[in-house]
Amino acid sequence: xxxxxxxxxxxxxxxxxxxxxxxxxxxxxxxxxxxxxxxxxxxxxxxxxxxxxxxxxxxxxxxxxxxxxxxxxxxxxxxxxxxxxxxxxxxxxxxxxxxxxxxxxxxxxxxxxxxxxxxxxxxxxxxxxxxxxxxxxxxxxxxxxxxxxxxxxxxxxxxxxxxxxxxxxxxxxxxxxxxxxxxxxxxxxxxxxxxxxxxxxxxxxxxxxxxxxxxxxxxxxxxxxxxxxxxxxxxxxxxxxxxxxxxxxxxxxxxxxxxxxxxxxxxxxxxxxxxxxxxxxxxxxxxxxxxxxxxxxxxxxxxxxxxxxxxxxxxxxxxxxxxxxxxxxxxxxxxxxxxxxxxxxxxxxxxxxxxxxxxxxxxxxxxxxxxxxxxxxxxx
Numbered sequence: 001x002x003x004x005x006x007x008x009x010x011x012x013x014x015x016x017x018x019x020x021x022x023x024x025x026x027x028x029x030x031x032x033x034x035x036x037x038x039x040x041x042x043x044x045x046x047x048x049x050x051x052x053x054x055x056x057x058x059x060x061x062x063x064x065x066x067x068x069x070x071x072x073x074x075x076x077x078x079x080x081x082x083x084x085x086x087x088x089x090x091x092x093x094x095x096x097x098x099x100x101x102x103x104x105x106x107x108x109x110x111x112x113x114x115x116x117x118x119x120x121x122x123x124x125x126x127x128x129x130x131x132x133x134x135x136x137x138x139x140x141x142x143x144x145x146x147x148x149x150x151x152x153x154x155x156x157x158x159x160x161x162x163x164x165x166x167x168x169x170x171x172x173x174x175x176x177x178x179x180x181x182x183x184x185x186x187x188x189x190x191x192x193x194x195x196x197x198x199x200x201x202x203x204x205x206x207x208x209x210x211x212x213x214x215x216x217x218x219x220x221x222x223x224x225x226x227x228x229x230x231x232x233x234x235x236x237x238x239x240x241x242x243x244x245x246x247x248x249x250x251x252x253x254x255x256x257x258x259x260x261x262x263x264x265x266x267x268x269x270x271x272x273x274x275x276x277x278x279x280x281x282x283x284x285x286x287x288x289x290x291x292x293x294x295x296x297x298x299x300x301x302x303x304x305x306x307x308x309x310x311x312x313x314x315x316x317x318x319x320x321x322x323x324x325x326x327x328x329x330x331x332x333x334x335x336x337x338x339x340x341x342x343x344x345x346x347x348x349x350x351x352x353x354x355x356x357x358x359x360x361x362x363x364x365x366x367x368x369x370x371x372x373x374x375x376x377x378x379x380x
Contacts, residue, residue: 001374002034004076006095007085008065010039010054014205014238014264015065016293017085017111020171024083025052027367038075040067040091059090064209066090073098081105081378086135087114093131099138105378107370108139109169112290113154115212128154136165140377143169143370145291149312152287167373171293172363178300180354181275188276191235191260198232198340201277201303203270203294207240214283214308214327215246221283221333223253229337232258237273239264274301278346279339282307285327289313300357304349306335320352 005025010018018039025035029051041056048054055075059067066089073095076082082099086092086108099106114124136142136158144150147168150159159166188194200222204213215236222234236246236259243261250259265273274280280298282289282305292313295305305321307313314323322339325331339346 001080001378002078003028003036003081003083003374004079005035005037005083005085006072006088006091007037007039008067008088008091010037011267015210016291019293020109020111021085023172023174023363024367024370026050027363028052028371030364031367031371033371036075036079038072040069040072062090068094070094073102076102076104079104081107081374083107083109083374084135084139085109085111087111087127089114089127092135093127096131096134096138103138105374106139107141107143107373107377108135109143110150110153110155111145112149113287115286115288133158136162139165141373142166143373145169145171146312146315148315149287149290152311153290169370169373170361170366171291171296172361172366173293173296173300173357174363175300175357178271178274178297180302180350181271183276184272187272191262193233193260193276196231198229198279199235199277200232200279200281200336201235201237201273201298202281202283203237203265203273203297204282205240206236206238206243206246208242210238210240211242212284212286212288213238214285215242216249217285217327217329217332218281218283219246219250219253219255219259220329221336222250222258223255224329224333225337226255226258229340232336232340234259235262235273235277236260237262237265237270270297271301274298274303277303279303279321279336280305281332281336282313283324283332284308284310284313287311292316296357296361299353299361302350302354304339304346304353306332306339316356318352318356320349320356 007021009015035052037054040059057069057072059069068090250256280303282295290312309323322335324335
């Protein structure tokens with residue numbers, strides 16, 4: 001099949017949606033499909049990659065990860081099926097209008113609800129009100145990462161009316177890249193760490209688009225634990241326009257020496273950082289977080305996880321970590337303290353993480369199921 005993926009961001013931009021798209025198209029190519037990815041950006045950066053095409057479409061204007069890209073529809077001739085990654089503000093709406101007149105088999109991947117404070121939040125609510133029923137009606141199938149998230153999402157009512165259109169398709173992890181390894185001594189030295197330190201890792205964009213990742217909450221939790229756990233260290237991997245704000249927060253709370261900002265980590269180095277840690281913490285604070293791909297990557301490296309009690313992220317915890325109350329500073333600090341209290345249980349949590357990944361979150365098997373959905377949608 002000739003398949004087009006439409007997505008708002010794509011690597012090297014660091015974000016879960018683009019990483020999911022990348023993993024899916026890599027596996028689709030292995031299955032013999034011809035795949036192109038369309039994303040807002042500079043057309044001069046168009047490239048072939050791992051057997052598929054990445055085509056950047058110049059936006060008329062943009063704001064954050066939203067981009068008005070009318071030109072994207074001109075690229076869609078000759079494809080057998082469109083896979084739209086939602087939300088894609090400024091691109092998906094144009095595509096749906098085009099789809100009224102040029103109907104093609106359509107699979108929509110519903111990644112998350114859009115949630116934000118203030119004016120942005122009102123815009124997101126208006127967009128959901130206007131376009132959620134539209135894209136669900138147009139889609140042949142709607143993919144969601146977990147039933148848990150679907151049941152609490154903005155599209156729940158549409159699922160209740162037409163459950164046959166919705167398919168739970170979890171995300172996966174590349175176990176060839178992410179697997180248990182010894183701690184990288186070069187990194188330990190670079191960041192002033194040693195074997196006695198209790199290392200907590202969190203990975204995520206430190207920009208306004210990813211404010212909901214909870215980096216500030218995690219830094220505050222470190223401040224509350226610094227006296228009781230003097231060997232505790234937090235490693236924050238990620239970059240963005242909020243980094244300086246978080247660095248200042250760590251200084252104000254007098255934990256600058258306990259928090260390591262490592263900046264953007266190249267994809268090929270990420271496994272080293274997961275394996276540098278003892279525990280991975282994913283303290284997201286809103287339902288904009290729908291799954292937690294980085295938690296899976298940490299689990300593949302046999303790491304215990306602490307995640308927020310949010311629909312989606314909490315489904316990854318099955319005897320391999322702890323769930324923390326959403327945006328609850330006291331509970332987050334207590335769960336970090338608790339998970340380090342028992343070394344035997346810490347090891348058991350890590351072993352269970354690896355077991356879960358092998359059993360449930362394998363990309364090749366997941367994409368083979370997506371291929372079946374494509375065939376059904378295209379009537380082949």
